[in-house]
Amino acid sequence: MNPDPDPATPDSTVRVLAERLAASGQALLGRSLAVRHVDAGSCGGCEIELAAVRVLRDGLSRSGITFTDDPRAADVLLITGVATTNLAEAAQRTLAAMAPPRFVVAMGDCAVDGGVFKGSAPVLGGAERILPVDLLIAGCPPTPRQIIAGLLALLEANAAPVRRTPRRIEPKA
Structure with a gap:
């Protein structure tokens, strides 16, 4: 199985992005980057691409990026799927359990604005x-390259010298 189905994106490009992501995590956090994924009501497409990110040829864990089930150990809350009334509280509690600096990433068109499901009764919209x-991170679903590049951009935008509070990227209205 090719971890990045986009033929224009060779594995070496993804590997370089993963290495840069690990270095940025070290610079900002002083340790590896821990990601907590929450499915807020998705079709499963984003999860398939996220699984491809997790099992890249060289493995993200070797580059210092790990996925965790414990929100207290997470630095990034990665939300996929539409924001549904049933899962809103679970996502909010997960974020509340995370220690700063913490970041929230909405991955996939559904998490961005509700995607094709916006306007449905149980759908609140995007994250x-x-x-x-x-x-x-837009896309239906975004490619592994887009996911890694997005996480890298987040860390690089919030990178700060030691002993400074990281800047936050404010969501667009």
């Missing part, structure tokens, strides 16, 4: 309707 979002 911004329930949480303050720091980064939007």
